[in-house]
Amino acid sequence: MKKLDEEFYQKYKKLGRGSWGKEFLLIKGMYNGMLNLMKTQEEFIEPMETILKIFLSIGKARKEGRSIIMYPFNYGPELFHTMNLQPLMQELFSVGLAPFHMNEPYLDFSNNVGYGDNPTLCNASRPLIGAYLQGAAPVPDLLFFLSTPCNSLSINYQVFESLTGVPTYNMDIPYWACEQDSEFYDPTILEYIITQSKEFIGWLEKQTNQKFNIENFQQTMARLNEARGYIMEFNELLKTVPCPVPSMTGFWNWFFMTTIGGTADAVDVTKYTRDRAAESVKEGIGGVEDEKIRIGWPYTHVFFEGPELFNWLEETYGAVTIMDILGYYKVRPQKTETLEECYESLATGTLDYSMIGSCRGPVEYYIDYVIDYVKDYKLDCVIYPMQYACKHAFAMARITSEVVKEETGIPSLIFGCDPYDSREVPSEAIRGKISDFLTQIVM
Amino acid sequence: MTVLEKFAEALPLQNPWIESWKKDGKKVLGTFCSYIPDEIIYAADILPIRIRATGCTDTPMGDAYLTDTACSFTRCCLEMANRKQYNFLDGMISCNSCDQIRRLFDNIRFKAPPPFHHFLSVPGNVNQTTIDWFIHELNKFKETLEENFNVDISDNKLRDTIKLYNQSRTLLKELYLLRKNKAPPITGTEMMNILLTNISIPKEQFNELLSQQLQEINRKEGISDYKARIMLAGSMLDDPEYVKIIEDLGGLVVTDSYCLGPRLFWENVDETKNPMDALANYYMSRVSCPRMAGGQSNRVEYILDLIKEFNVDGVILQRMKFCALWWGEIFIIRKKLKELNIPFLDLEREYMVSGVGAMKTRVQGFLEVLESR
Numbered sequence: 001m002k003k004l005d006e007e008f009y010q011k012y013k014k015l016g017r018g019s020w021g022k023e024f025l026l027i028k029g030m031y032n033g034m035l036n037l038m039k040t041q042e043e044f045i046e047p048m049e050t051i052l053k054i055f056l057s058i059g060k061a062r063k064e065g066r067s068i069i070m071y072p073f074n075y076g077p078e079l080f081h082t083m084n085l086q087p088l089m090q091e092l093f094s095v096g097l098a099p100f101h102m103n104e105p106y107l108d109f110s111n112n113v114g115y116g117d118n119p120t121l122c123n124a125s126r127p128l129i130g131a132y133l134q135g136a137a138p139v140p141d142l143l144f145f146l147s148t149p150c151n152s153l154s155i156n157y158q159v160f161e162s163l164t165g166v167p168t169y170n171m172d173i174p175y176w177a178c179e180q181d182s183e184f185y186d187p188t189i190l191e192y193i194i195t196q197s198k199e200f201i202g203w204l205e206k207q208t209n210q211k212f213n214i215e216n217f218q219q220t221m222a223r224l225n226e227a228r229g230y231i232m233e234f235n236e237l238l239k240t241v242p243c244p245v246p247s248m249t250g251f252w253n254w255f256f257m258t259t260i261g262g263t264a265d266a267v268d269v270t271k272y273t274r275d276r277a278a279e280s281v282k283e284g285i286g287g288v289e290d291e292k293i294r295i296g297w298p299y300t301h302v303f304f305e306g307p308e309l310f311n312w313l314e315e316t317y318g319a320v321t322i323m324d325i326l327g328y329y330k331v332r333p334q335k336t337e338t339l340e341e342c343y344e345s346l347a348t349g350t351l352d353y354s355m356i357g358s359c360r361g362p363v364e365y366y367i368d369y370v371i372d373y374v375k376d377y378k379l380d381c382v383i384y385p386m387q388y389a390c391k392h393a394f395a396m397a398r399i400t401s402e403v404v405k406e407e408t409g410i411p412s413l414i415f416g417c418d419p420y421d422s423r424e425v426p427s428e429a430i431r432g433k434i435s436d437f438l439t440q441i442v443m
Numbered sequence: 444m445t446v447l448e449k450f451a452e453a454l455p456l457q458n459p460w461i462e463s464w465k466k467d468g469k470k471v472l473g474t475f476c477s478y479i480p481d482e483i484i485y486a487a488d489i490l491p492i493r494i495r496a497t498g499c500t501d502t503p504m505g506d507a508y509l510t511d512t513a514c515s516f517t518r519c520c521l522e523m524a525n526r527k528q529y530n531f532l533d534g535m536i537s538c539n540s541c542d543q544i545r546r547l548f549d550n551i552r553f554k555a556p557p558p559f560h561h562f563l564s565v566p567g568n569v570n571q572t573t574i575d576w577f578i579h580e581l582n583k584f585k586e587t588l589e590e591n592f593n594v595d596i597s598d599n600k601l602r603d604t605i606k607l608y609n610q611s612r613t614l615l616k617e618l619y620l621l622r623k624n625k626a627p628p629i630t631g632t633e634m635m636n637i638l639l640t641n642i643s644i645p646k647e648q649f650n651e652l653l654s655q656q657l658q659e660i661n662r663k664e665g666i667s668d669y670k671a672r673i674m675l676a677g678s679m680l681d682d683p684e685y686v687k688i689i690e691d692l693g694g695l696v697v698t699d700s701y702c703l704g705p706r707l708f709w710e711n712v713d714e715t716k717n718p719m720d721a722l723a724n725y726y727m728s729r730v731s732c733p734r735m736a737g738g739q740s741n742r743v744e745y746i747l748d749l750i751k752e753f754n755v756d757g758v759i760l761q762r763m764k765f766c767a768l769w770w771g772e773i774f775i776i777r778k779k780l781k782e783l784n785i786p787f788l789d790l791e792r793e794y795m796v797s798g799v800g801a802m803k804t805r806v807q808g809f810l811e812v813l814e815s816r
Contacts, residue, residue, distance in 0.1 A: 116767070151541050151767040154567065155770070155771030159771050159775060161739070162739055162740065174576065175564035362549060363549035391767070394510045395549070398507060
């Protein structure tokens with residue numbers, strides 16, 4: 001395990017120095033914030049170092065004249081890496097700025113110019129508009145988004161497209177399942193996504209004036225699936241009692257698959273995470289000392305808390321949060337020997353991506369996901385910290401909790417908050433709700 | 444009884460036409476979105492009607508299951524379903540029109556399941572691949588109807604139905620265009636009654652009424668005592684009372700862009716093509732609603748065209764509270780209107796008409812501004 005010694009710190013301090021340009025100021029802020037946060041998060045030095053490299057790569061791409069493509073949190077960047085484009089996950093801003101309370105001025109600005117409010121438009125994407133209007137957000141060369149999982153995302157990209165005039169591509173994600181044993185199975189769905197993916201590649205070729213390199217693509221997909229394999233092993237290891245890693249660990253898998261999926265760095269970092277879990281299982285060590293409660297968290301983190309909410313749960317209640325909805329990345333590795341297999345693997349990943357797989361279709365997808373989660377991971381309770389503006393997910397929570405209770409006997413806590421803005425429901429209120437739930441119902 | 448008064452009879456959820464249809468032993472299906480092609484249902488000799496929540500007064504069930512930050516239309520619908528207000532329906536058809544509608548449908552399926560239900564996965568953007576997908580979805584829908592209701596939806600029946608629906612569109616457009624007149628012969632409130640009837644009764648009878656209305660209207664004197672010509676745009680709106688509040692204050696709503704408005708009838712379905720292809724192309728390619736993840740600039744252009752064509756003095760943008768799509772859409776529309784110096788008023792509202800006093804004050808102020816220009 002790496003140590004954050006002075007040499008390491010100074011190396012990255014130096015790399016982050018100098019002007020990043022106004023459009024990258026926020027990224028620079030997140031870079032410095034992350035570097036400081038590393039001082040208190042020694043167990044996550046490796047993944048956090050990879051994040052620093054991601055921040056650096058964005059500014060570097062602009063300097064090198066490589067196209068930057070902005071895309072949402074629920075799509076893998078493998079095509080972009082194949083084509084040597086610089087991926088810029090849009091939610092890097094809202095998620096990355098939240099722990100430092102740096103979203104808030106941009107949210108206020110969005111409010112002031114009449115662009116939504118929290119219960120209406122999700123604050124995962126609204127800060128971008130506020131930041132852009134203040135000249136504080138980078139304008140990518142290309143935009144890409146999916147029709148799902150939510151309206152907020154879809155309309156936000158359209159607004160951003162309208163404001164910036166950046167060439168934009170959208171992919172339709174249908175409702176139905178590609179698994180033959182599903183009651184919602186549609187045999188044409190995979191082909192539909194493959195066709196759209198190929199059309200998207202054609203669009204990228206045209207926009208970037210370059211030919212799609214098949215060999216690069218196959219290598220990228222091979223690496224992607226290697227990383228998926230490590231994540232599946234990691235997910236299996238977390239079924240062990242006690243859970244071998246602390247609550248935040250799974251989150252990194254989603255983060256890296258969404259930012260650098262398909263690269264050698266992603267293979268390394270997912271292997272590292274898998275190895276850590278495997279080692280702890282072998283030694284019978286839990287990620288939380290004296291684990292007492294296993295929590296399911298089938299929604300996103302409360303991002304403004306950073307790791308603090310989970311640290312508090314671990315320290316106060318011996319409660320480990322197994323994985324959140326993003327970290328519970330469920331795309332299984334597939335064959336990539338032929339080109340067609342690579343396209344199939346790409347399409348399957350698109351349909352099963354974190355939050356897409358469980359939220360793009362009927363509520364049964366989400367219910368099944370939570371029930372399997374409860375059973376497979378021997379959970380004691382489920383906590384849904386729902387974003388007020390996340391209409392599609394919030395409106396599934398109550399039905400899901402009822403079915404989960406009926407089928408497994410496990411209780412749930414559902415509450416509304418804004419994971420990106422601590423002023424909506426402050427930390428104390430959230431902890432109070434969770435505390436009451438754990439002490440009065442779970443324990 | 445005037446024809447306009449007859450249209451008003453279609454406003455309750457269950458109207459005399461539906462009762463009569465059911466007395467003949469025929470089925471009625473409720474639909475949740477204008478992206479669901481009614482023609483396929485009607486070709487099965489089943490009456491499609493748009494689901495509304497007219498008469499809803501409170502939403503405890505909706506608040507609990509959809510949450511109180513879901514739009515009040517969906518909360519009202521869940522409430523009505525739970526209170527068995529839709530029991531006259533033989534089934535419900537929904538699609539992924541928006542997040543709130545799709546989860547409303549899930550909650551209805553779980554908490555107040557209708558005897559039959561079907562869901563259409565309507566693409567979020569338009570190109571040949573997505574249109575092909577929609578054709579596939581429509582074929583599945585047709586087969587499901589045939590199987591469940593033991594009917595045969597032949598191409599010929601579909602062609603006849605498309606023709607019938609095109610007649611409605613043509614008549615509606617003819618009537619609608621009269622609103623361009625300096626003294627339009629019809630108010631916005633009356634027009635909304637007609638548009639609501641369009642989604643609530645059998646098409647043959649609607650066309651007959653509409654033809655009568657067109658004859659009657661030619662004998663009517665136009666309205667000229669208004670303060671300003673208004674365009675009403677925004678979220679799902681199915682309450683004529685809302686329009687009446689504006690018109691009682693002296694505004695005359697001469698055109699609109701909301702769910703029931705002209706984008707539903709401005710163009711006709713191609714009668715020469717294979718019916719399923721024609722329907723898929725028509726529903727996907729007409730002026731879109733903000734549920735579509737593309738085409739925003741076309742939608743804005745469409746609104747600007749209507750403003751020009753109907754000689755609009757000011758635009759009232761009505762946005763249902765908690766509607767993400769329309770907030771984003773209105774943000775861009777406002778920007779364009781500002782650039783073109785077209786006055787607008789941005790109103791947030793609930794599904795059930797409420798806060799009338801505040802609304803009147805704002806509309807009155809807006810009309811005064813328009814009068815003074």
